[in-house]
Amino acid sequence: AADVAVCRSGASTLAELPAVGLPAVLVPYPYVHQDENADYLVQRGAAMKVADHAMLGDGDPANGPLAQAIHTLLSDAVMRKQMAARSRVLARPDAAQRLADALIDLARSSA
Numbered sequence: 614a615a616d617v618a619v620c621r622s623g624a625s626t627l628a629e630l631p632a633v634g635l636p637a638v639l640v641p642y643p644y645v646h647q648d649e650n651a652d653y654l655v656q657r658g659a660a661m662k663v664a665d666h667a668m669l670g671d672g673d674p675a676n677g678p679l680a681q682a683i684h685t686l687l688s689d690a691v692m693r694k695q696m697a698a699r700s701r702v703l704a705r706p707d708a709a710q711r712l713a714d715a716l717i718d719l720a721r722s723s724a
Contacts, residue, residue, distance in 0.1 A: 615635060616636075616686075616687065616693060617635070617636055617637065617638065617683065617686045617687060617693065618630060618635045618636070618637040618638070619637070619638045619640070619679070619683060620637060620638075620639065620640070621639070621640060621641065621642050621647060622639040622640075622641045622642070622647040622648075622650040622651035622654075622662075623642070623647060623650065624650060627650050627651075627653065627654060628705075628708070630654065630659070630660070630700055631654075631659065631700045631701060631702075631703040631704035631705075632704045632706060634697045634698070634700050634701035634704070635697060635700060636659065636660065636686060636692075636693050636696030636697050636700060637654065637659070637660040637661070637696075637700075638660070638661050638662075638663060638679065638682045638683055638686065639651040639654065639655070639660050639661065639662045639663070640662075640663050640664075640665055640668055640679065641662065641664075641665060642665065643664075643665045643666065648662075654700070654703070657699055657702075657703060658695065658696060658699040659696055659699040659700035659703060660696065660700070661682045661685075661686070663678045663679045663682050664678070
């Protein structure tokens with residue numbers, strides 16, 4: 614089991630993190646939608662975000678923003694539990710069924 618996830622912030626990843634209730638340090642892939650994706654979890658207290666261009670710091674990765682964020686989470690069990698709880702609230706385990714139901718309803722109304 615993991616205590617913290619360190620990952621990019623693609624749509625699938627951001628659906629999986631709440632499904633397992635895992636706090637995360639997100640490093641959005643630059644130049645695409647991932648920054649906005651990350652903000653969704655960050656604004657809800659389920660993740661921290663570190664910019665790709667700054668994650669390693671100025672020549673000292675061990676003290677850069679990514680290492681600091683990881684250290685903060687690993688050293689604070691209360692914060693991890695709070696973030697995990699906030700993450701779990703965002704989960705939609707029935708999303709596939711809800712989507713299928715909506716598509717069936719749409720197909721029936723179009724027939």
